[in-house]
Amino acid sequence: MRIHVSGEEMEIADGASCAEALQQGLSKKQFKKVVAARCGETLLDLSTPVSPGCTTLEPVFGDSEDGLEIIRHSTAHLMAEAVKHLYPSAKVTIGPAVENGFYYDFDFERPFTPEDLEAIEVEMNRSVGANREFSRREVSADEARKFFADLGEDYKLELIDDLGEETYSIYQHGDFADLCRGPHVPRTGVLNAFKLLKVAGAYWRGDEKNKQLQRIYGTAWADPKALKKHLHQLEEAKKRDHRKLGTLLDLFSFQEAGGAGMAYWHPKxxxxxxxxxxxxTKEQLKRGYELVRGPQILKRELWETSGHYENYRENMYFTEIDEQAYGVKPMNCLAHMLIYNRKLMSYRELPQRYFELGVVHRHEKSGVLHGLMRVRCFTQDDAHIICRPDQLQDEIKGVIKWVQDLMGLFDLECSMELSTRPEKSIGSDEAWELATTSLEEAMKSLDLPYDVNEGDGAFYGPKIDVKVRDCLGREWQCSTVQVDFTLPERFDLSYIGEDGNRHRPVMVHRAIMGSVERFLGILIEHYAGAFPTWFAPVQARILTVTDAQNEFARQVLQLLRDKGIRVEADLRNEKLGYKVREAQVEKIPYMLVVGDKEVEAGSVNVRSRDGDDPGMQSLEDAVQLILDDAQAPFKRGGMSYSF
Known part of the structure; x- marks a missing residue:
């Protein structure tokens, strides 16, 4: 049988396995890194015979995206085997690969402890050392049901009944077997770079009405070096956790007495x-936006007209006033459309760009709340551009440029993802096709690479989601650009065209930061709380050596405030070293030390947060040093700002 293997045409024996075929086209060193094979779009176990219909066979290396997913899924099976060996009464449920790792959910009579995780890891390593083969077999639905019934694995029986397939595949290594589509690595010895991380609660199938299970999370990589690098990043991420830094820097808190998922912002x-x-806000005005503001609640009829009531009401809060139902806004678009409809616009008046820092509320389940990253009450830097169809391309590109400018200011890398029509949606096929094409063409004209996320658009239109990458390489979803032909139709938006007739505009929904709370959480972790000077709540702190300098320190304090510098003075009767350490812990960019020598010279001794200490400076030079540092990021990006 002739087949293309790794790009080369060759002859392989009939019935040869994927491993045997790939060995012909790869060196021993290369083949050692292969964990599976790909025929077209299908991933296969290395033990799978090459089918006559397979014309091209490619290796799947362990450090590739597909390879890592296979390694992580296989490691989930490895962990489940270890749990069953150590705790036979535990029942297994599901164990998928996830970003950077895997998890497996167990039904067990007591909570797993950190000591349990250590024991599970030891048992997993025993299996790795035994280098057990992952074998696959196909069975009928009845055979699968009997097999797992004999094992007492009730959750597997429920999955079999729900899937309703005629045949199922079962993977086995050693004495552990699991219901799984695969593929998997060939042997357990491949899985030599993993670490169990934590235990969390999880409801069976994500339903709060079902039994709560225990979810063990782990991470797995192609080799120990990659694992070590990832674990270092996790440790660094712990240090940067915005919830811890929010407390340390006295920025915000969450008060259970007031309700979950709502942040309380402290003075700094x-x-x-x-x-x-x-x-x-100042940048919006420079870019041609107008400020608007809408109410927090709107009549339910409006949410019905928009489609939110049908497609989004599980995320909304409702109340009643004078026997009239109202919905608390989860987004700002409806109010902006009502503002647009206050008068009949001319084509010359378009585009209308409405911007609002709008507070919205969304009903998030308590289990997904996570600091500032996932809250129930947050502020969107929301805007809606209502324009003519011939203006749409320029407006989309203008939004993308604004996203790039903002993220560049904070040294955040951007990547684009196009999310297409979901199953639950409104609007015509023609409108969706036109909206999707508009977004694609805008990105192509800007030479921007993008991924496609099928079926993840908003219910009223497709969107570009912008993911930013922080200094640890983690991705966060922030900005969004959505094209909507449907809501302008439902709310009868129109303008008078050049021909004197009414025409339907198109609307672009966009948010640059997304959520102010989430974006601040990302920035806190990105900078580890050490904000750039322009962005720091306190840019400088004056530190006195003794009480004798207090009067001069107060004069310096007022001088710097008059120059627009955010400054405070530490006049406590404490040792200077103690004051300096506190300022460093609070990540204040500049410390201005005042002793007798400085008072006599009318100067300050400048120390910087990063250890680059300019030393004795005149007041004028110290002020200019701080102001120049605050403006430096804007000069690089061609923007300017003063607060």
Whole structure:
């Protein structure tokens, strides 16, 4: 049988396995890194015979995206085997690969402890050392049902009944067998780079009405070096956890007495977000946006017209006033359309760009709440551009450029993802096709690479989701650009065209930061709380050596405030070293030390957070040093800002 193997045409024996075929086209060193094979779009176990219909066979290396997913899924099976060996009464449920790792859910009578995880890891390593083969067999539905019934694995029986397939594949290594589509690595010895991380609660099949299970999370990589690098990043991420830094830097808190999922901003945190919002608002005005503001609640009929009531109401809060139902807004688009409809627009008046820092509420389940990253009450830097169809391309590109400018200011890398029509949606096929094409053409004209996320668009239109990558290489979803032909139709938006007739505009929904809370959480972790000078709530702190310098320190304090510097003075009767350490812990960019020598010279001794200490400076030079540092990021990006 002739087949293309790794790009080369060759003859292989009939019935040869994928492994045997790939060995002909790869060196021994290369083949050692192969974990599976790919025929067309289908991933196969290396033990699978090459079918006559397979014309091209490619290796799947362990460090590739598909290879890592296979390694992680196989490691989930490895962990389940270890749990069953150590705790035979535990029942297994599901164990998929996830980003950077895997998990497996277990039904067990007591909580797993850190000591249990250590024991499970030891048992997993025994299986790795035994280098057991992953074997696959196909069985009928009745055989699968009997097999797992004999093992007492009730959750597997439920899965079999729900899937309703005629045949199932079972993977086995050693004495452990699991219901699985595969593929898997050839032997357990491949799985030599893993670490169990934590235990969390999880409801069976994600339904709060079902039994709560225990989910063990782990990470797995192609080799120990990659594992070590990832574990280092996890440790670094723990240090940067915005929830811990929020407490350390006294930025925000969450108060259970007031309700879950809602942040309370302390003075310094409120100042940081005000600086950010002020900058973003000024930039919106420069870019041709107009400020608007809508109410927090709108009549239910409006949410029915928009389709939110039918497609989004499980995420909304409702109340009643004078026997009239109202919905608390989860987004700002409806109010902006009502503002647009206050008068009949001319084609010359388009585009209309409405911007609002709008507070919205969404009903998130308690289990998914996570600091500032997932909350129930948050502020969107929301805008809606209502334009003519011939203006759409330029408007989309303008939004993308604004995203690039903002993320570049914070040294965040961007990548684009096009999300297409979901199963639950409104609008015509023609409108969806036109909207999707508009987004694609805009990205192509800007030479931007993008991925396609099928079926993950908003219910009213496709969207570009922008993912940003922080200094640890982690991706966060922030900005979004959505094209909507449907809501303008439902709310009867129109304009008078050049021909004197009414025409339907198109609407672009866009958010640059996405959620102010989430974006601040990302920035806190990205900078480890050490904000750039322009963005820091306190840019400088004056530190006195003794009480004798207090009066001069107060004069310096007022001088710097008059120059627009955010400054405070530490006049406590404490040792200077103690004051310096506190300022460093609080990540203040500049410390201005004042002793007798400085008072006599009318100067300050400047120390910087990064250890680059300019030393004795005149007040004028110290002020200019801080102001220049605050403006440096804007000069690089061609923007400017003063607060």
């Amino acid at each position: 945190g409120a100042l940081v977000r005000t600086i950010l919002e002020d900058f973003v």
